[in-house]
Amino acid sequence: MKSVLLALLLAALAPLPLAAAPCGNTGAGFEAWKQDFAAEARRAGVGPRGLQALAQxxxxxxxxxxxxxxxxxxxxxxxxxxxxxxxxxxxxxRKRKARHPDFYAALERLYGVPAGVLIALHGMETAFGGFMGDSPVVSAITTLAYDCRRSEFFVPHALAALELVDRGSITGATLGARHGELGHTQFLPGNALAYGVDANGDGRVDFYDMSDALASTANFLRQKGWKPGRGYQPGQPNFAVIRQWNAAGVYQQAIAIMASRIDS
Known part of the structure; x- marks a missing residue:
């Protein structure tokens, strides 16, 4: 009996596991959430620069x-x-492909992704870099991590954004899309961290550099299962990979149609 009581007492005194930062549906709790999330970020290995970006x-x-x-x-x-x-x-x-045929051919040799697909994504996402967003990436992605609607999905991307700050790929002031996507083809931070490629060889993955961004996009598609030389229209093997980029059916079909027209 004494051993049972001792076990219960020790269990009661044991520290509780650290809970994830609680989400919220208005901005009222955001500052308190950031303090909790900072502790979570530290445990995940985020360093001083990332934590400063979170604080701001x-x-x-x-x-x-x-x-x-x-x-x-x-x-x-x-x-x-x-x-x-x-x-x-x-x-x-079509004009971009004609102006830079060697660049797109090199990407296709490395990753197996045709020029038309990369160009269609580039045009759809940012009008070929003409508008890459007007929202601070870190603020946008941490807001979505805090918001209860899809917190579980966005928390890893928020941690990745802070890691990208630590690495020097972005800063706390870097602008992107409203959902925290960044660069020429609008990578979510977690995907940027996982699939980023330093294509221009300057020692830094920069999604606001076209070479890095398009190589990273091709790498993402290849890693998600792109099969070189196979089709990408609905019902063909690589159409499923386009789905990995964007879950909306009309988006996927539009990319496949535009890519085919660019490559024709």
């Missing part, structure tokens, strides 16, 4: 508004392509 992050109301209103993905395919400027992307994409 601000609740991103525009990110929350965008997350609640992604209506373009509910359009028909024709409407989606019209709104996203598919004809312009194809026309400009």
């Amino acid at each position: 992050a601000q609740y991103a109301s525009r990110t929350i508004a965008a997350d609640r209103n992604q209506k373009s993905f509910r359009y028909s395919l024709d409407k989606f392509m019209q709104v996203r400027g598919a004809d312009t992307i194809v026309a400009q994409g």
